[in-house]
Every structure is written in structure tokens, then in C-alpha cells.
Amino acid sequence: MRAPRLLVALAVAALLAPLGATTASAAPTNDTVAGATAITSLPKTITQDTRTATTDTVDAGLNAICGAPATNASVWFTYTDTTGSGLVVDVRDSGYSAGVAIVAGSPTAGGELVACSPGVAAASGAAGTTYYVMAFSDTPGVNGGDLVATFEPTPPAPETTVTVDPRATAYKDGSARLTGTYSCINADGYQSDIEGELVQQVGRVKISGMFFVYPLECDGTVHPWDAIVTSQNGLFAGGKAANVSVAFACGLVECSAAFVEQRVQVSRNGK
Template identity: 70%
Template structure:
């Protein structure tokens, strides 16, 4: 859908305007939530000029919890999510630095901001929720330009599982190598990693080390991972140890966490 640009004449049709006079340009019809452009089906892409759009006190109050540098040239869209699958609003293809804010319910009647950010924002809630989406210029002094907004259903929540092999290897330098497997989906292109802690008692000292394994292949297949950890308070050695691991995968909207606790048998230099 394309927002209509209205032009208001400065003189009556019977009177000629003075040479050099220009017509006053009204803000677009979706300049406020009451005129929000309705999104009927997903996915939908909309291109419109926001050069004549404005910002107001409502924008500023909504932005109080968002913290965008500016809410210039704001325009509004609305979408009713009948399934509860959620909404992703992407304005990153605009020809100016654009931000997006998603409000659950009518912003002028107490609707709450549920997501905001530069370029892309997403929200998921109860089926039947009507979301109001504000697209704006987040650069002070820049009103707007050509807005390119894409609206789509939110992707499924990410999923991740992981295992830790019960056998680990301690090396001569005191580091420890762990291995395992993982399967990750619905998080490709976003943050995902395996991280954890190993604790081993050597003599009277409790050796503790942290490790990370990233990036992960979030294609749904089963993959192997490995990580090496060292400790600032001692050297890992052959014997028994305890491990706590967290596998983390984040998508555009959700994050998934999987904890794994594993007792380790540590071999010295692989023996």
C-alpha cells in the first residue's frame, strides 16, 4: 500500500498565486497511529516517502524506554497477528538510517512498546494482538527519505542441543581440550555458541577454567565441536573433573539455552 501525499492550495481556484509561491505539503496519511497503514497479509513490502512526515510528543514518550537518538519523520503501520506467530519489521533497506518500534495495542490508548531498534525489530505475543509499527529516522536533523519497509512473520524459535564427550585431554602446558556434538536450527546468522566451565581438584587446588566454541553451524544437522581451556590458578592434569556446559542459540527474536552437566575422565597428553 502507498501512503497518499496531500497537497493543499494556498489560494482559492479563482485567485492566481503570486509568482514564486509554493503549495504547502501535508504530512502523509500514516503520520500518526490513527492513520496507520494496515498490513493485511505477510510478507508485505512498502516503499513510501517520509520526507514530509513529522514527529510529536507521543513519539517522544514511546521512545523514553527505547532510547533512539531521534524519532524524526515517523510513519505508522498496523498488523493484527491472528496466529501468534509474531512479526518482523525490517526498514534497513531505506535510503536513510531508519529505526523501527513495535507497540502492542494502540499507542494512543496505552499500548506498550515491546520491541525497538535500528533497522530490524521483531515481536511475538498472543494470537489476536494488534501491533502498531513506527518507522522513523533515528538521525538528529534528518527528517526522512525513501522508506523501504518489509513485514514478515517471525521465524520459529531457535533450537539447540549439545553433548560433551566424557573423555578430555590435558596437555603439558596445563590446558584442557574438550569435545562433543551439537545440533542447532533457526539461528543461522545470529549469535550461537557453546560455553562452559571445567573444575578439577589437583592436590589441594581447585583448578577452574572457562571455554568457548563458536561460530556454530545452525543448519539442523549434527556437528562436532571442540574447545581448549586453561586456568589462571593452576594446571589441568590427568584424573577426574566436572564440567558444566551451556549451548546458546539466538535468532532475530528468541534465544534457546541448553545446559549439560558431565563428569570427565581426563587423560594426560591423550594417554
């Protein structure tokens, strides 16, 4: 009787074993550089569950330069830029906090890290450059989730102009007011400002003061600007002065600058 009972027990155990066993899910095929998913055309959006992705020494080597809090659940993509139009990778729509690293060339064969940022990163270079892109969870303890990665060409370079009116105003407190116009495009949401210096000889003293105007409205139309200039070494007064102004506009990849020198006639209290 013991043998049949033993056989029944073993059969029941074998039947129940698969129900209670746990099987580790396989990592995605693009978990490493060797299996990078090829992006053949832009724009392109890829959604992927990265919860079973891992991190390795390649990630760690890149992050030694990047400095992200973590590179968990990294997955890889590759794109060859045949036109030189560059590459933007945006992972901000993902279901977790994600970062992007872009390498020009293979990261396992001397490729150069050219961009690394939370949310969105961009790179531009010569036509024919092959980029490897690592998308990763940048929060310690969070191993991926629902990744949404959008690949696009880089946007047009920013453009800006600036003018300074030839007349300015000096006030009783010794400050001076400058006015002018500017235009800015392709830099909305990024750094844009006008900065400069006003210099005036008052007696034996050269009075000078810096000014800043920011942010700019980068919508492509012409806007007025004005700035109050205060000197650290004296008071501006009526008379001639010299001004140098620079308008800066930065986009995701590039920055532009417009430079103007202007002789200014300063009127005291507007007279």
C-alpha cells in the same frame, strides 16, 4: 491613464504570483497513530515517500524508552495478529537509515512498547494482539526518504544440541582440551555459543576453568567443537574431572539452550 496601467500591473502580478509561490506538501495520511496504515496479511512490503512526515509527542514519549538518536519523519502502521505468529518489521532496504518501534496496543491508549531497534524489530504475543508500528528516520537532521518496510511473521524458534566427549587431554602447560559435537538451527546471524566449566580435584586443590566456543554454524547439521580450558588457580592433570556445558542459540525473538553434564577422563598429553 493611471487606472488602466494599475489594472494591468495587478493582473500581471496575479498571473505571476502562483509561479513564484511555495506551497508546503501535506504530511502523509499515516503521519500519526490515528491514520495508521492497516496491514491485513503477511508477508507485506510497503514503499512510501516519508519526506513530508513529521514527529510529535507520541514519538517523543516512545523514544524516551527506546533511546534512538532521532525519530524524524515517523509514519505508522497497524497489524492484528490473529494467529499468535508474531511480527517482524524490516526497514533496512530503505533509502535512509531507519528504525522501527513496535507497540502492543494503541500508543495513545496505554499501549506497551515491546520492541525498538534500528533496521529490524520483532515482537510476539498472544493471538489477537494488535500492534502499532512506527517507522522513522533515526539520523538527526535527516527527514525521511524512500521507506521500504517489510512485514513478516516471526521465524521459527532456534534449536540447539550439545554433547561432550568423555575423554579429554591435559597438556604440559596445565591446560586441558575438551571436544564434543553440537547442532544449531534458526539462529544464523544472531548470538550462538557454547560455554562451560571444567572442574578437577588435584590433591587438595579444586582446579576449575571456563571456556567459550563461538560463533556456531547454525545450519541444522552436527558439527564438532573443541575448546582449550585454562585454570586461574592451578594446572589440570591426568585423572577424572567434571564438566558442565551449555549451548545457546538466539534468534530474532527467542533463545534456546541445551545443557549437559559430563564426567570426563583426562589423559596427560593424550596418553
